[in-house]
Amino acid sequence: MNERIQLSTPHMTGREMKYIQEAFDTNWIAPIGPNITGFEQDLCQFTGSRYALALSSGTAAIHLALHILGVGKGDIVLCQSLTFIATANPILYLGANPAFIDSEPTTWNMCPDTLETAIKHYLALGKKPKAVVVVHLYGMPAQLKEIILVCAKYDIPLVEDAAEALGSTYFGQNVGVFGYAGILSFNGNKIITTSGGGALLCQRPDYLEKARFLASQAKDNASHYEHSETGYNHQLSNVCAGIGRGQMEVLKDLVEKRRSIFDLYRSRLKDIPGVSFQEEQIGFFSNRWLTVVVFDPKESEIRPETLRLALEKSNIETRHVWKPMHLQPIFKNTPYFGGNVAETLFETGLCLPSGSNLPPESIQVVSEKISELCEK
């Protein structure tokens, strides 16, 4: 039996410890310090964002992004349905109401036409949506030009959930810097990790200032502790930011590794009847955080759950595509706009082991097993 092949595990490269040692040597064992500042600078330099704020998680970053855009009780926030629940939870934290939008089949992300339909629906009710949250799923940029046009037409701010997409670009520009706010995640399974962490990217100084203020308990400018609004404790540790600085030094290589894993899977599996992948259109560059294989039920008998269980027997970890938010029990009474694109991807796709620390031999093993199982 082969050693367990996991979906996506932390990939430490040896560059992290020097920053952590520095934190210990200088006693910056706190949610402030030089690693935080350095990590934020690295993120700005890499993404081209004017500002970056290091935070305790990607979820915290979405929470702050929506808060600084003024999302509050009873507001409508239009959110991509095909995503991890962390995209939508902060809408609930703020007492606002999500409405979910289907994907388009090309990028698997928010459909711009359906977005416009939803906006028109709410405008007709006299209820202008407060924000739009788009996701760059598995690293694939959404159709940003079209989505930005729709948002601009109705003057609704866009938030980009780029938790899975650090290193992805759209016509040469990094994702996460197109909207009023962008968010990143450095959870253990993401393309880089700080063991747990996230960041807010924004282009306006007042947004940065407000986010910083809210992330550290909303302390007013006074010599004592003075508070006039509710804040949070959403800061990242200076020790964890040290891991991030080390990871940023190799981010480009990690993206290349993930992309080569995708290429390897595709070349090995593409001839299986009914198989397809999330393809890049011209101008779209994905970090290929996870490779997802899709089986067209019209041409293939294979179902993701059958394949997942069979691969599990060979000690290979795979995972279903995110179950769309509009199909989640917690959102059963939540409005949904669109058809069955997200649902079909959920029912027909399977995420394959894609960690940048996986050797090509492991990708071979997984590909061979899948080919075998598909021939049966």
Ligand SMILES: *Cc1c(COP(=O)(O)O)cnc(C)c1O
């Ligand atoms: C991981 C992830 C998040 C949340 O990030 P955390 O750092 O785990 O809070 C948000 N959105 C998407 C799409 C994600 O994949």
